[in-house]
Amino acid sequence: MTDPFQLPYKHYQRGDVIIGVIGTQFAYVLDETAFSEYPKRNFIDELFLVPKTYQQLLSMEYAVKEINENPIILPNITLGFQVYESFANARTTYQNTLKLLSGLERLVPNYKCDKEKHLIAAIGGRSTDTSLHIATILDRYKIPQIAYCVLAPVMNVKTQLPSFYRMVPKGEHLYKGIVQLLLYFHWIWIGIIRSDDESGEKFVQTLIPMLFQKGICIAVTEKMPAISQAVDMLSSLEPLTAKGNSLSSPKVQVYVVNARAQTMGCLTWMIYFSGVFEGAEGVEKISIGKVWVMTAQWDFSFQTLHRAFDIQVYNGALSFSIHTSEVLRFPRFLQILGPKLQQGDDFFRAFWENVFSCSFYDSHENQKDVDTCTGQEKLESLPGTLFERSMTGQSYSTYNAVHAIAQALHKISTSNPKHRALIDRGILKHPNLQPWQLHPFLRSISFNNSAGDMVSFNEDGELIAGFDIINWVTFPNKSFSRVKVGKMDPETIEGQVFIVYDEAITWHSWFNQALPLALCNAKCHPGYRKEKKEGEPFCCYDCIPCSDGKISDQKDMNDCFQCPEDQFPNKNKVRCLPKGLNFLSFTEFLGITFVVLALSFSLITALVLGIFIKNQNTPIVKANNRDLTYSLLISLLLCFLCSLLFIGRPQILNCYLRQITFGVIFSIVVACVLAKTITVVLAFMATKPGTKIRKWVGKRLSNSILLGCSLIQASICAVWLSTSPPFPHLDMHSLAEEIIVECNEGSVTMFYCVLGYLGFLATVSFTVAFLARKLPDTFNEAKFITFSMLVFCSVWLSFVPTYLSTKGKYMVAVEIFSILASSAGLLGCIFSPKCYIIILRSQLNIKDQLIRRNL
Incomplete structure (x- = not known):
C-alpha cells in the first residue's frame, strides 16, 4: 500500500492571511518494529476513515466563508486556510506542521518558501496527543494555536505552552x-x-x-x-x-x-x-x-x-x-455541498466515497464491486452515526476558533496608534503582521458569535x-x-x-424507564444504618438496626440519630413520635382508685372521730388520754387527705406542699402514738405504791412529746424549703416514650432526713409499745399499738427500695399507697377494737365491768 505520509490528503484555499489546520480524518496503524530490527515505515492498512470528523473541516470552511462575506469584520482582507492530515500519528503530525510553516509540500525547516501563504494562526488538534505534537513546533515560533482537545496536553499550559489556546472549557x-x-x-x-x-x-x-x-x-x-x-x-x-x-x-x-x-x-x-x-x-x-x-470526546x-x-x-x-448552539445557516451550507463545489478538497472525495459506499471514476484507489459516485447523492440521507447536519461540539469549537482569530485581527485594525505600523487608514497591513502580535488580542478576546454565545478565554487560554x-x-x-x-x-x-x-x-x-441503580449492595432501609464490611470497598456494607432511642428516616444513612428530648422512636425506628406526659392523673383508673380510697378512709376516720366524740365520756374513750386520741384521729384524717396532693399534674404549690405536709402530719401521727404508748406505760407504773412517776402522768407530758416531736420535723422541713425546695420538673430521659412530669425533691438529702426522722419516731414508738405489750388487756393499748407500728414500719421499710426502683407516676403511686396503707394500718389496729366495744359490746364500756375484767 502507498505510504500514508505521501497520501495527497490536503485542502487549500487562498487568502491574504492563512489559517493552518491539522485535522484527523484517517487513522493508520504502524506495525511495531522490534528493537533489534532496522527502523522502517511499515503501515498495516488504512483501518478507517472517521466520516463525522469531516464536519469539523466543513465548519471551519463555513466560518471562513461567513467572515469573508462580512464587510465589517475584516474589510479588504480575505481569510484562507491550509488543511493537512495528522493520521493520528506523531511523525505525520510533526511533518505536516512543518509544511504549514514552510508553505511548500517539501520540508524546508526554518524557511518560508511560499510568500503568498501568510500563516497567521493554526487550529488543531482534536486529541491531546496531536495538540501537543503541533504545539511543540508552533510554540517555538510563537504562532497561536487554538485546539479543541477536551483535556490539556500538559499540566501547566500557560507556563509550558504560552502560545496554546483551547476552544473548550477547563x-x-x-x-x-x-x-x-x-x-x-x-x-x-x-x-x-x-x-x-x-x-x-x-x-x-x-x-x-x-x-x-x-x-x-x-x-x-x-x-x-x-x-x-x-x-x-x-x-x-x-x-x-x-x-x-x-x-x-x-x-x-x-x-x-x-x-x-x-x-x-x-x-x-x-x-x-x-x-x-x-x-x-x-x-x-x-x-x-x-x-x-x-x-466530552464522544460524539x-x-x-x-x-x-x-x-x-x-x-x-x-x-x-x-x-456547549453548542444552533448556527442557523450551517445546514443550508451543507445542503448545497457536492463534488463539483469541492474541487481540490481531497478530504471531501474520501468522505463522499466512504459514506455513500461508491467510488469516483478517477479515484486513486481501485475499488471493485462498488457503485460509481454520481455526485447527486444527498447528505440528508445519511444516518446520524455517519454524519450530522447540526454542528457537533468539536465542529462548534472549530467554528468559534476561526471567528476568534478573525476578531483578534479586527481588534488590531481598530486598536490604538502603537500598532500604526500594521494599520493604514483603518485597513490592516497584513503583510507586516507577525503571528506573535496576535497573542495580546486573543487573550483579551470577547465577542458574541452568530449563535449568540459569548466567546472569551481565561488566564490559561481556555474557553470560559x-x-x-x-x-x-x-x-x-x-x-x-x-x-x-x-x-x-x-x-x-x-x-x-x-x-x-x-x-x-x-x-x-x-x-423500563426506571432509574438505574449502581450500588455494591441493596440500600439500607429506614430504621437501619450502614456498617462497613471487613475486607470490602467502603461502598459495600451491612445494614444494622438502629440502637434504642435512635432512628434513621432515610435510606442508606451512615448513622442513626437521636430523637429530640420530647420525642421517641416508633416501632420501626423510622420516625420520632411526640412523647406523652407521664403523671398520675385524676382521670385515669389508678388515680381514681386512689382518690376513692383516700376519701373512703377519710370518711371512715371522720366516722370514728364522730363515734369517739359522741362517746367521749365513756371509760374506753377516756382511757389513755382522750385529747391524744382526737389528735391522732384528726392527724390520720389529714394523712388520708394529703395523699390527694400527689395526684394530678405537679405545679409549684403542690410540689411545695406534698412532702412537707406528708412529713409534718405523719410526724404528728407517730408522735401521738408514741405519747399514747408512753402514757400507758406510765399509767401502770404510777399505780405502784410510793412511786414518784405519778407526777409525770398527765396532759403536760403527752402534749410536750407531741409538740416537741412535731417541731423537730417542722424545723427540718423549714430548712428544706429555705435552702432547696421541691419544684416541678420534666424528666425527658427516664422513660423511653414518655416525659415524666414530677416534683423534683430539690435536695435529696433533706427528703431522706424527713423520712429518716419519721422512721426514728416510728422505731422508738414500736420499741416502747413492744416492751409494754404484756400489760393488762382492758386498759392496755400497747399490744394494738405494737401491731399497728409493726404494720407501719413494714410499709415504710418496703417503701424505700420500691420507691427507688420505679419511675414516673408509679413512683408517686408507691408513695400514695404507702401513705394510705400505713395510715389505714394505724386506724385499723388502734381503733377497730375500741369501735367494736363501743358499737357492738357497749355493755363492756362501763367502769365496773372494766375493773372486774381487769381483776
Missing part, C-alpha cells in the same frame, strides 16, 4: 461534572473504561481521588488496548470475548468511559465481535443493565463500523459535550464556558437523537452550576 469542569452526575443519581458502585496508555492513566489518576473523596467506589477498571494491540486481537476473537464477558457482569451497571476515539473504537469492536462470536445474544448480553457515562464517531454495529447498545448513554449533558437516544434504523438534559457550568450564577432534567432522560429499554 478539563477540571469535566471531572467535577462526572462526579456530580454520579452523585446526583446516587451511583456509587461504578466501573471505569479507559485507554491503556499515558492519557488513560492520567484520566484515572485525576478522576479516582475525586470519586473516593465523594464516597464513590470503583468496582472495576477496564483498560482498552491500543489500536495496534486491538488489531492483533482481531486474529483471535477470544480475548475480545473475554473482555466482553467481564463487562457483562450484572454487579456493575454504570461505566464511566474515557471516550477517546481509540477507547471507543476498541470498546465498539469488543461489543461487536463478542456478539458475532457468541451469536446475536452476545451484543444484547453486554448491553443489559449498562449505563455509559461518556466524557458517535465510531467509524464505518457503524454500518454493521447495532448502536442501540448505547441507547440511554449520558455524555458531556462542549461549561459542558452540556447529553442523553443519546438511539433507534433500530441506526438513527439517534441528541437530547440536552443538563449542564455543568461553573461560570454561571450560583444554584445553576450543575443542573439535570430527570424527566427528559430516556434510559435503555432494559431499565
